[in-house]
Amino acid sequence: MKALYFENFGDNSVLQYGMLPDPRLKTDEVLVKMKYIGLNFADIYRRRGDYHIESHSPYINGYEGLGKIVKLGQKTTDLHLGDKVFFVDAPFSNAELVAVSASKIIKVPNYIEEKTIASIGLQGLTADFLVHDLAKNKKNAQVFIQGISGGVGQILLQMLVADGIKVYGVTSTQKKQNLALQQGATEVYLRSSNWENKANGQFDTVFDGVGKTLNQSISLLKHRGKVIFFGMAGGDPDKVDMIKLLENSKSIMTGDLWDYLTSQKERQVRFSRLANYFSNGKITINDPKIFPLSEGKKAYALLESGQSNGKILMRCD
Ligand SMILES: NC(=O)c1ccc[n+]([C@@H]2O[C@H](COP(=O)([O-])OP(=O)(O)OC[C@H]3O[C@@H](n4cnc5c(N)ncnc54)[C@H](OP(=O)(O)O)[C@@H]3O)[C@@H](O)[C@H]2O)c1
CATH class of the missing domain: 3.90.180.10 (Medium-chain alcohol dehydrogenases, catalytic domain)
Structure with missing residues (x-):
């Protein structure tokens, strides 16, 4: 061969x-x-x-x-x-x-x-298990995606929108921002802009495959919200303060596709x-x-x- x-x-x-x-x-x-x-x-x-x-x-x-x-x-x-x-x-x-x-x-x-x-490959199957096995959001839930226009991010976004969920996110360029809006996102922030004050405390779920953004993702959650942490495309996360997490009833879920296939x-x-x-x-x-x-x-x-x-x-x- x-x-x-x-x-x-x-x-x-x-x-x-x-x-x-x-x-x-x-x-x-x-x-x-x-x-x-x-x-x-x-x-x-x-x-x-x-x-x-x-x-x-x-x-x-x-x-x-x-x-x-x-x-x-x-x-x-x-x-x-x-x-x-x-x-x-x-x-x-x-x-x-x-x-x-x-x-x-x-x-x-x-x-x-x-x-x-x-x-579709691996990225599609990843988005599928993050949405259906881990996040399990109800219709009209408000979720946020770090790296919304990455390979997994794009499929994740469109899958959530198709399931009736309101999707927000952040990305690095205007071109990627426009793409995410075309794909059904409600609002997409530019990472370089001053967006966090507006977004903090607003989300039921934050999907984070960027990694170093984990503490930011926790701040974006409502009380009782959860971060779905699935990768480190942007670098390893800093330490998480578990006591602060407990005080706000926030949680972090993780998952590796291979444990589901x-x-x-x-x-x-x-x-x-x-x-x-x-x-x-x-x-x-x-x-x-x-x-x-x-x-x-x-x-x-x-x-x-x-x-x-x-x-x-x-x-x-
Ligand atoms: N848990 C699992 O089973 C599983 C399976 C497959 C993949 N993954 C993980 O899923 C993640 C995404 O994979 P992918 O294939 O979608 O990768 P990708 O297409 O390269 O997308 C990664 C996204 O991360 C953002 N990003 C990269 N560096 C960043 C930084 N320094 N700060 C902020 N944002 C940054 C980029 O967004 P912008 O350019 O828009 O900022 C990009 O859209 C990876 O961490 C990968 O390891 C996990």
């Missing part, structure tokens, strides 16, 4: 494209012929050697993609040759063929474009719930930027440059 691989950790120059042996299929796996492979920032960390990567010689990066089943392991059930499938947590996906544990397979419908499904059924149910928002037009996302896998280096370079404004996919022809 053709694959994008590397022998040593390093910058983009370590990536090579060429022939490698096909994967060996275990009895509980299916072989997927890839069409689109999703790229995530964690793949850059892995290529640099700064993050866990599955051992393989040479290394093959990537955990996410969409394709068709071309071979079934002997012990797999309910999956068929030709099924169109998607996965977000199986290693070695930067390749034409990937052996995927049947428990990690998500079957995908024909009514949503393949490149859209491949672009625990079986094939869990993945399928969650993906179907997410797909509904896309199929009835409640959530739209930018078209992905697509590179052939043979030009995977360019895809990595674009993600690393910070200039991309949507999902980056690699295509296998």
